[in-house]
Amino acid sequence: MKKTTLSILLAFLFAPLFCQAQLVPFPYTFQKEVVSDTGMVVTAHPLATKVGLEILKKGGNAIDAAVAIQFALAVVFPEAGNIGGGGFMIFRDAKGKKVLALDYREKAPAAAKEKMYLDSMGNVMPNKSRYGTLSCGVPGTVDGMWQAQFYNGRLTWAQVINPAIELADKGFQITEQEAQNLNAEKLTFARNCSLSPAFVKYDNWKAGDWLIQKDLAETLRRIAGDGREGFYSGPTAALIIKEMERKGGLITLEDLKAYKSEWRTPLEFDWKDLHITTMPPPSSGGIILRQLLGMVDDYPLKSYGFHSTAAVHLMVEAERRAYADRATHMGDPDFWKVPVKTLTDSVYIKARMVDFKPDTASNSSKVFAGGIKESEETTHFSVVDRDGNAVSVTTTLNDSYGSRTVVAGAGFILNNEMDDFSAKPGVANMYGAVGGKANAIAPNKRPLSSMTPTIVSKAGKNWLILGTPGGTTIPTSVFQVIVNVSEFGQTLPEAVQAKRFHHQWKPNQISAEEGCFSEEVAAKLERMGHTIHYRESIGRMEAIMRLPNGKWQGVADGRGDDSAGGY
Numbered sequence: 001m002k003k004t005t006l007s008i009l010l011a012f013l014f015a016p017l018f019c020q021a022q023l024v025p026f027p028y029t030f031q032k033e034v035v036s037d038t039g040m041v042v043t044a045h046p047l048a049t050k051v052g053l054e055i056l057k058k059g060g061n062a063i064d065a066a067v068a069i070q071f072a073l074a075v076v077f078p079e080a081g082n083i084g085g086g087g088f089m090i091f092r093d094a095k096g097k098k099v100l101a102l103d104y105r106e107k108a109p110a111a112a113k114e115k116m117y118l119d120s121m122g123n124v125m126p127n128k129s130r131y132g133t134l135s136c137g138v139p140g141t142v143d144g145m146w147q148a149q150f151y152n153g154r155l156t157w158a159q160v161i162n163p164a165i166e167l168a169d170k171g172f173q174i175t176e177q178e179a180q181n182l183n184a185e186k187l188t189f190a191r192n193c194s195l196s197p198a199f200v201k202y203d204n205w206k207a208g209d210w211l212i213q214k215d216l217a218e219t220l221r222r223i224a225g226d227g228r229e230g231f232y233s234g235p236t237a238a239l240i241i242k243e244m245e246r247k248g249g250l251i252t253l254e255d256l257k258a259y260k261s262e263w264r265t266p267l268e269f270d271w272k273d274l275h276i277t278t279m280p281p282p283s284s285g286g287i288i289l290r291q292l293l294g295m296v297d298d299y300p301l302k303s304y305g306f307h308s309t310a311a312v313h314l315m316v317e318a319e320r321r322a323y324a325d326r327a328t329h330m331g332d333p334d335f336w337k338v339p340v341k342t343l344t345d346s347v348y349i350k351a352r353m354v355d356f357k358p359d360t361a362s363n364s365s366k367v368f369a370g371g372i373k374e375s376e377e378t379t380h381f382s383v384v385d386r387d388g389n390a391v392s393v394t395t396t397l398n399d400s401y402g403s404r405t406v407v408a409g410a411g412f413i414l415n416n417e418m419d420d421f422s423a424k425p426g427v428a429n430m431y432g433a434v435g436g437k438a439n440a441i442a443p444n445k446r447p448l449s450s451m452t453p454t455i456v457s458k459a460g461k462n463w464l465i466l467g468t469p470g471g472t473t474i475p476t477s478v479f480q481v482i483v484n485v486s487e488f489g490q491t492l493p494e495a496v497q498a499k500r501f502h503h504q505w506k507p508n509q510i511s512a513e514e515g516c517f518s519e520e521v522a523a524k525l526e527r528m529g530h531t532i533h534y535r536e537s538i539g540r541m542e543a544i545m546r547l548p549n550g551k552w553q554g555v556a557d558g559r560g561d562d563s564a565g566g567y
């Protein structure tokens, strides 16, 4: 019998024994609200939450826990947790003396071309930027984690990766939601992988099945042993290149070697009694959040009331204008001069609302970006450690399971982040976002993101740590949770679980979760000229708040397997 066949057989026979090793017994409890004195972790999966908590209890700081969570999610939450993708991290220490923004966003390969997704007629071929190796940006996660932990961690690199290695090697039991997601992608995996990956099973997956990822465990061991080089050179890099060669991808060894995450200056601003620290470009998220809060500033949102016609109309009109700016002005700051100063200037922001009419919807085809002279699947986690340091991370493969390409022999999924570029001016990407020159494809450029990892402080102290997946709906979801607590007086659980809505200029419609608006409010909005499009859930928010008694409250979104844990 071949060695691999034997090991699969043994793994199968002894699978139940692994229950001992699994950190959380199955079926999992998804803790949605937790209050604790010392540390808090909220992630998309109870096993990743447990990994983060264990690291904090061992004396690791918030960065150690965040790095351990990122690697653990790459194992237990393969639709978005990743080592083959990228993300952003915001860090703010307890006193606000050290504030960091780490950009480990994927980059276009050096061989990428502006029109690479257009056919001979000049039409976009959407599948090319969504599936398979041609859709992959050069992954940033491992370099990002290496940078974050090397400069700011307290534990050893191996200590923060070991829990992920164990989960990959021994396996873990999958949830109902994961089983459904994997079953839904069986064919796309089969089409886009050169070897059948651990995620594909002959029969359908069901809740409680064990997912064992031996190749991924080996890759993680190489990363644990050799740091970033365990990914960007040596056997892992060779396996990535082989996959590219087999399937016509563009990433080369030089691309991998040259990848470098960047420490950016965080975007910081005051709003009312709050101080907000969030992500600058290449994410559009921080600028949009700044604009939305600034645009509603002069209106009595509080007295309008939560989900009232006046509040929704105001927020939606602000969103329409902010997303018009996104489409024209925002892109990778290393390639395009993003006019951050103007876009975040309060005079400019207020001027954007001069044509706002309190009783009529604007028409997106008549709303343009401001004139400026100055040259569904991602995942979020929030962490606070015993010293009150906070980390807010949003990380992604882009949509669920990214390119659906698993690097054969290395066991991890590659992103399809190239779809976040504007393949052609004015043509929508998978999130319906349009763009132009600012976000056009270019070699080594980072695609514009909407991810908005955010830390809100009050009187100098970290107060609210939050973020969510959701593509272009991310900034508007973060906006809603902030105003839900600060303006509408909701508790954090209420604010996170509340139904959400979204407008992004184009298409000219309000997207909303079913049941978001009362019949009366919906009818009034429609009479004002708004179109409402009801859709499935928006985002999966993971938030932590400091309560007035000094304790931390962790709240995990009720829309998924998300789980909070504290001690």
Ligand code: DON
Binding pocket: 376, 377, 378, 379, 396, 397, 398, 399, 400, 417, 420, 448, 449, 450, 451, 468, 469, 470, 471, 472, 474
């Ligand atoms: O960077 C971005 O904005 C997107 N790639 C995020 C994708 C996402 O949130 C998908 N989740 N539903």
